[in-house]
Amino acid sequence: xxxxxxxxxxxxxxTDGAAEEVAENAExxxxxxxxxxxxxxxxxxxxxxxxxxxxxxxxxxxxxxxxGCGKTTLLRILAGLVSPSSGQVLTGGRDLWQGxxxxxxxxxxxxxxFQDANLxxxxxxxxxxxxxxxxxxxxxxxxxxxxxxxxDLVGLSGFEKSLPRELSGGMRQRAAIxxxxxxxxxxxxxxxxxxxxxxxxxxxxxxxxxxxxxxTGATVVFVTHSITEAVFLADRVVLxxxxxxxxxxxxxVEFPRPRSLDVESEPAFQDVVRRLRHELxxxxx
Amino acid sequence: xxxxxxxxxxxxxxxxxxxxxxxxxWQLAVSVFGVSExxxxxxxxxxxxxxxxxxxxxxxxxxAITLAEVAVGFVVALATGVVVGVVLGRAEWLERALRPVxxxxxxxxxxxxxxxxxxxxxxxxxxxxxMAATLAFFPIxxxxxxxxxxxxxxxxxxxxxxxxxxxxxxxxxxxxxxxxYVFAGMEVxxxxxxxxxxxxxxxxxxxxxxxxxxxxxxxxxxxxxxxxIFLLAVLGCLLYLVVNGAKRFxxxxxxxxxxxxxx
Numbered sequence: 001x002x003x004x005x006x007x008x009x010x011x012x013x014x015t016d017g018a019a020e021e022v023a024e025n026a027e028x029x030x031x032x033x034x035x036x037x038x039x040x041x042x043x044x045x046x047x048x049x050x051x052x053x054x055x056x057x058x059x060x061x062x063x064x065x066x067x068g069c070g071k072t073t074l075l076r077i078l079a080g081l082v083s084p085s086s087g088q089v090l091t092g093g094r095d096l097w098q099g100x101x102x103x104x105x106x107x108x109x110x111x112x113x114f115q116d117a118n119l120x121x122x123x124x125x126x127x128x129x130x131x132x133x134x135x136x137x138x139x140x141x142x143x144x145x146x147x148x149x150x151x152d153l154v155g156l157s158g159f160e161k162s163l164p165r166e167l168s169g170g171m172r173q174r175a176a177i178x179x180x181x182x183x184x185x186x187x188x189x190x191x192x193x194x195x196x197x198x199x200x201x202x203x204x205x206x207x208x209x210x211x212x213x214x215x216t217g218a219t220v221v222f223v224t225h226s227i228t229e230a231v232f233l234a235d236r237v238v239l240x241x242x243x244x245x246x247x248x249x250x251x252x253v254e255f256p257r258p259r260s261l262d263v264e265s266e267p268a269f270q271d272v273v274r275r276l277r278h279e280l281x282x283x284x285x
Numbered sequence: 286x287x288x289x290x291x292x293x294x295x296x297x298x299x300x301x302x303x304x305x306x307x308x309x310x311w312q313l314a315v316s317v318f319g320v321s322e323x324x325x326x327x328x329x330x331x332x333x334x335x336x337x338x339x340x341x342x343x344x345x346x347x348x349a350i351t352l353a354e355v356a357v358g359f360v361v362a363l364a365t366g367v368v369v370g371v372v373l374g375r376a377e378w379l380e381r382a383l384r385p386v387x388x389x390x391x392x393x394x395x396x397x398x399x400x401x402x403x404x405x406x407x408x409x410x411x412x413x414x415x416m417a418a419t420l421a422f423f424p425i426x427x428x429x430x431x432x433x434x435x436x437x438x439x440x441x442x443x444x445x446x447x448x449x450x451x452x453x454x455x456x457x458x459x460x461x462x463x464x465x466y467v468f469a470g471m472e473v474x475x476x477x478x479x480x481x482x483x484x485x486x487x488x489x490x491x492x493x494x495x496x497x498x499x500x501x502x503x504x505x506x507x508x509x510x511x512x513x514i515f516l517l518a519v520l521g522c523l524l525y526l527v528v529n530g531a532k533r534f535x536x537x538x539x540x541x542x543x544x545x546x547x548x
Contacts, residue, residue, distance in 0.1 A: 079446055104448040112446040118439040122461040122538045131457065132447050163538055 026090070027057040027219045028078065028187055033087035035073055035245075046244035047073045051087070053238060053247065057186070060213055060220045060257065062230035062237045066280065070245025071223045072191055078221060079189050080107040091187065111180030111218070113190040117172035119164035119179075125151070126160040129178045136183065150178040153212065170201040177209070181216065188213070188220045195224070203261060206233060210258040227276045232264060239276060241283050249279060326508040334508035335515060344497070348516065351493040354410050354482040355475075355524065358417025362474055366422045367467060370429025380430070395419050396484050403489040413485035413493065420481035421474035425467070432466025433459070465539045468532040475524045483517065494520070 035048040047070045055061050063071045076082040077089060080102045089096040094106045119128045127134075129150050130143035138146075151157050154174040164172055173193055180188060193209075194202045206229060213220050224230050230237045231253055241248040253272055255263050263269050308328050314320045315327045322330070338344040373380040380387075398419065402412040436459055444454050486495025494517055501509040533542050 081442060081445055102448075107446070107448055110446065112443070114439055114442060116439050118437070118443050120440060120443075120458065120461070122536070123457075131443075134457070135447055135449050135453050165538075165540075165543070 026054040027059070027092065028055040028221070029053070029088075029090040030074075030078070031088040031090065033074075033077060033084045033089065035070070035077060035082070036085040048077070048084075049244035049246045051245070051247060053250075055219055055221065057219055058217050060233055060235045061222065062234035063221065063223045063240060064225065064227055064230045064237060064276070064280075065240035065245070065248075066242055066283070067225065069240040069242035071240050074240070074245065075189055075191050075221065075223050079110055079112050108183070109186045111183070111185035111188045113173075113176050113180050113188065113193045115192045115195050117164070117169075117176040119172055119175055121164055123164075124160065125156060125162050125164065125167070125175050128164065128175055129182055131179060132183045146182060147178075150182055153181070153215075154178045154208065170197050170205060173197065173205065174208075177212070181212070181218075184216070186218060188218045190220065191223045192225065193222075194229075202229070207258075207261065209233065214258050227273050227280070228264065231269065231272050231276065232259065232261075237272075237276060239279055248283075251276060323505075324507065326511060330508040331511040331515070334506070335512040338497075338509065338512050338516070344516075347492060347494050347497050348520070350410065351479075351482055351486065351495065352520065354413040354485070354493065355417055355478045355520075358414045358481060359421050359475055359478040359524075361414070361418040362421035362425055362478065363471065365418070366425030366470065366474070367429050369422075370426040370470075371433055371463075373426070374430040374433025391423055395481070399485055399488050402485070408489045408491070410490075410492075412489065413482045416485040417478040417481035420477040424473040424477060425470035428466045428470030428473075429463065432463035435466070436462045461536075464536050465541060468528070468536065469541075471528050472525065472532075475528050476521060479517070479521050479524065 030051050030053045033048060033051040034046070037045045037047055039045070051074060053061075063074060065071050073082065077084050080089070080096050083097055083100070083102075091106050091109060094103060096103055096106050119125075120131070123131065126144065126147040129147045130138075133143045133146060147160060148157075151160055154177055156171060156174055156178065159167065159171065164175070167175065173196075177193070190209075194205045197205060209220075210233065212218075220233075222230070222233055227237075234253055235257070237251045237253060239248045239251070240246065251272060253269075255266075255269065311325070311328055315322055315325055326334075373383070395416070399412070399416055402415050406412040406415060440458055440462065444458050449457070482493065483495040483498070486493040487499055490496055494513055497513050498510065501507075501513060532539075536542060
């Protein structure tokens with residue numbers, strides 16, 4: 001799969017083909033992942049079925065699908081918060097789950113951003129951002145300096161000493177992103193991080209996220225239910241279909257990143273959006 | 286409901302107004318409507334009795350005794366309540382196993398135990414301390430148990446995602462998120478501790494403000510009875526303010542502190 005800028009800005013890639021092709025230098029790889037939830041009553045729900053996906057270093061992947069299609073579960077499995085029922089999660093060639101236990105060294109490469117900012121209300125913005133560094137035993141002065149640097153990056157300068165409750169929703173989410181970036185993770189996993197924001201703020205956050213992903217060179221897996229957002233941000237859009245969650249299609253978006261909002265009005269862009277929406281509609285429901 | 290910041294001054298005006306109104310109605314009840322001074326002494330008589338009490342050194346001894354009983358009982362309840370609350374909050378099976386017992390102990394009116402405590406621990410301060418601690422224990426324990434279980438799922442995910450170990454998870458997440466519950470329990474518990482100590486003093490012993498109430502009653506000295514009740518009210522308020530002040534100092538970030546600008 002090459003990133004060009006030819007007129008036909010879209011190419012469909014079969015999931016199997018993609019997995020084989022980049023398995024060698026995959027930053028993040030899922031191999032035949034299943035997830036089965038067992039309710040207390042004994043009933044089982046298959047949340048994910050045979051998910052195989054390979055993500056290159058520096059790539060931006062969007063996961064889209066209807067509510068309940070398992071995209072959050074998939075992200076939580078990638079993050080190591082939930083273990084897969086079967087299959088493997090590999091990061092940099094290492095298995096994330098070593099004999100039923102999460103490999104902490106491997107998961108240290110992840111930065112997580114959730115739908116809610118999940119800032120600790122008892123810490124200032126600065127202390128929230130530097131929390132991962134504190135857990136890693138970094139001294140206070142270095143933490144403070146790094147927090148100031150990150151506040152600058154995400155546009156929160158001057159709010160270092162504020163409490164989370166004094167910030168707007170968008171600012172809190174920026175702080176959450178800064179926290180995830182504080183220890184230079186090579187992979188950013190984001191679960192509908194801008195879902196709770198208004199459309200204008202969301203556009204601005206998407207632009208900034210792009211800037212950040214280009215500056216830091218991080219690999220990003222981004223869960224969203226907005227097709228436009230998915231296409232705008234990603235190199236590849238992975239469409240999940242529900243019950244059980246499986247990969248329906250993987251669509252490449254061949255506009256060079258970072259992109260401006262003008263991209264959204266280009267016919268080729270709208271074409272991709274339309275096709276994905278059509279696919280989603282075909283599932284009914 | 287968001288309190289209007291411009292209404293901040295309101296309690297400072299309304300409280301004296303209410304107080305003055307109460308005093309006026311009180312005085313009128315005696316002087317105009319002819320309520321017997323024997324049952325309802327005038328504000329002036331109560332003030333006189335209060336002055337008499339405060340200039341008497343033995344009163345201060347009684348106050349010190351009651352305060353000591355409340356303080357020790359409260360601290361004991363705080364320590365045991367937090368420990369038991371954390372254990373029961375963490376070990377859900379244990380809480381389930383003990384739930385019938387806990388409910389049974391809780392629904393029994395604890396003041397009914399006072400005679401027992403007197404038999405076991407005598408007429409001294411010990412039985413009152415134990416009574417104060419028993420009453421104060423439950424609100425703290427129940428709140429801590431709730432607090433331990435109410436750590437935000439999203440916050441837990443953050444710590445889990447960062448691979449935080451047990452101690453940092455406690456220090457940076459579990460402790461600070463449980464503290465508001467501890468203080469909520471303490472605010473109730475401090476009032477209960479006063480009740481426990483006073484009722485304990487009613488039933489046995491020869492010292493403390495509760496004893497002073499009984500003495501005033503036996504002498505049918507209504508003004509002094511009112512005066513002691515007033516002292517108890519002041520004591521309760523002071524203790525509450527101490528707990529509330531500690532809360533403002535320890536968890537200044539919490540809504541209950543930030544949202545409550547009015548006293």
